[in-house]
């Protein structure tokens with residue numbers, strides 16, 4: 001069916017008579033304003049980016065992305081299908097904060113569809129699994145996206161990561177928790193009540209338990225929600241074909257006492273009925289006992305996507321993208337979703353408040369300290385950079401590959417000269433974070449260059465690195481002195497502010513819906529952003545960069 005932008009806009013206008021309800025977390029459940037339970041009944045909505053397979057990309061993560069929420073014609077084309085599905089939510093895996101999302105977001109809102117927005121981008125736009133840091137560049141990227149999306153009334157949640165932690169690498173967990181803490185504080189400061197989420201790759205129960213418990217615990221032991229996520233997503237492909245209704249029993253037992261909202265951020269195995277899934281898990285997921293434990297899920301995926309040798313997707317576009325056809329897989333999902341009857345219990349009044357327990361202890365399943373990295377301080381990092389004597393000045397704007405190479409090189413040279421890279425290093429397992437570790441990776445490299453220059457008695461030949469470095473002769477302070485002067489409170493946790501050049505979202509919301517903040521009860525958190533004054537200024541300087549749609553690693557029953 002062909003559907004044009006004008007009719008989508010019209011649809012938005014017509015249905016905006018009844019504005020989309022706010023969705024609120026009370027304890028471990030979601031509720032709309034009328035007090036009814038809210039279950040996520042949706043679909044992943046993101047074109048797959050370019051996947052370059054290889055040993056260094058075991059999860060087949062894409063290196064580019066398409067921002068579908070900036071494609072007004074595409075949204076208008078697909079909206080009738082989303083409505084046919086009875087979807088009330090979609091998930092976008094990467095968005096470009098420099099683009100305009102008004103048309104899609106208002107069309108979706110008008111159709112009663114919420115959006116779960118991942119704040120991450122491919123490659124360097126996400127906390128890295130094995131070399132994690134929580135630094136100004138990522139914080140800025142997240143805040144720019146929040147500023148662009150918080151004006152919409154149908155943003156359900158912002159995810160701080162997708163499949164960052166894996167069974168073999170959980171040392172990035174403190175960085176994710178710090179991201180959740182700072183994003184939560186920022187949302188509160190701009191009076192947005194969107195939820196804070198994470199989407200987890202599936203794995204053995206010890207891994208799932210460790211990750212879910214860690215992300216919703218309180219390391220301070222004060223029963224505070226300040227470092228917790230609101231909503232835990234599990235990318236789950238356990239149910240295959242006409243699986244027995246007992247399939248999720250183990251998972252249900254694991255999550256039966258979880259303290260915040262849990263849902264399936266991806267589901268729909270392709271292993272048993274490739275291309276024409278029967279979607280019988282829907283009936284089980286949306287019925288008791290699962291409705292006591294889970295708040296629905298997102299089928300994977302509307303657009304075609306390939307992962308782990310499986311082909312996902314239900315919609316095929318015409319060569320000019322103007323029309324879309326759906327397949328039997330989609331028709332089956334329409335039937336399964338159409339069959340869902342909402343289990344409207346427990347009532348909001350009887351839902352218990354969340355408590356935020358002590359964090360699980362470190363062990364083989366969780367190599368994560370309860371000491372979190374501090375809030376990245378951009379002005380402190382800028383101050384540092386302005387005082388360094390040897391700066392990283394790459395010849396290419398796509399500097400990430402050489403950045404890694406040069407960091408390894410300079411750290412090796414420092415070690416040979418009785419120096420080290422401790423100040424720029426961060427270790428989530430030990431909870432030791434170097435004073436400079438929260439700065440942009442380019443500043444960290446400049447700092448290490450400057451340390452080497454200093455250690456070699458400021459020999460001009462020490463600031464070269466194959467012409468990747470430039471001497472700033474006027475800066476005579478030692479790097480350590482620059483750290484003392486600029487990073488005056490290197491362990492501080494504070495509410496971040498919008499980076500220079502970001503849309504001004506702060507301070508204009510009405511804020512009546514948000515009741516959590518950093519209080520100790522944390523019983524309720526509103527989701528569905530408050531209306532903020534739209535800000536017009538487009539962002540400059542952030543290259544439309546590579547993007548992401550990470551497909552869940554398949555975890556199927558044999």
Ligand SMILES: *[C@@H]1O[C@H](CO)[C@@H](O)[C@H](O)[C@H]1NC(C)=O
Pocket residue numbers: 058166167168
């Ligand atoms: C985890 O490590 C084991 C062996 O140490 C390896 O066989 C497995 O493939 C790894 N899993 C992932 C997801 O990297």
Ligand SMILES: *[C@@H]1O[C@H](CO)[C@@H](O)[C@H](O)[C@H]1NC(C)=O
Pocket residue numbers: 047066319320321
């Ligand atoms: C169709 O849309 C995809 C992204 O969804 C884009 O990559 C492609 O260039 C588009 N093709 C045309 C002909 O516009």
Ligand SMILES: *[C@@H]1O[C@H](CO)[C@@H](O)[C@H](O)[C@H]1NC(C)=O
Pocket residue numbers: 280283335336339
């Ligand atoms: C819909 O529900 C009916 C009655 O519970 C059941 O027999 C049927 O299999 C369901 N269909 C789908 C597609 O889930």
Ligand SMILES: *[C@@H]1O[C@H](CO)[C@@H](O)[C@H](O)[C@H]1NC(C)=O
Pocket residue numbers: 377378379380383485486487488489492494
């Ligand atoms: C951030 O760093 C600046 C520059 O050193 C400093 O003035 C400011 O107090 C720091 N902010 C916090 C909250 O620590």
Ligand SMILES: *[C@@H]1O[C@H](CO)[C@@H](O)[C@H](O)[C@H]1NC(C)=O
Pocket residue numbers: 124125137138141397398399400543545
């Ligand atoms: C990622 O790297 C590109 C250069 O390739 C840079 O422009 C961009 O700012 C970086 N993003 C982050 C979040 O560091």
Ligand SMILES: *[C@@H]1O[C@H](CO)[C@@H](O)[C@H](O)[C@H]1NC(C)=O
Pocket residue numbers: 130171426427428429430
């Ligand atoms: C963190 O420190 C521990 C203990 O020194 C070490 O074994 C581990 O390799 C370090 N991790 C990283 C990512 O550097």
Ligand SMILES: *[C@@H]1O[C@H](CO)[C@@H](O)[C@H](O)[C@H]1NC(C)=O
Pocket residue numbers: 394395396402405406465466467468
């Ligand atoms: C910069 O460093 C990279 C990596 O070591 C090297 O390949 C390149 O030649 C260096 N010089 C320039 C100008 O890029």
Ligand SMILES: *[C@@H]1O[C@H](CO)[C@@H](O)[C@H](O)[C@H]1NC(C)=O
Pocket residue numbers: 019020021022033193510511512513514526528529530531
């Ligand atoms: C949602 O809550 C905000 C305040 O948090 C309020 O301004 C807005 O009107 C509410 N929306 C609806 C549809 O009730």
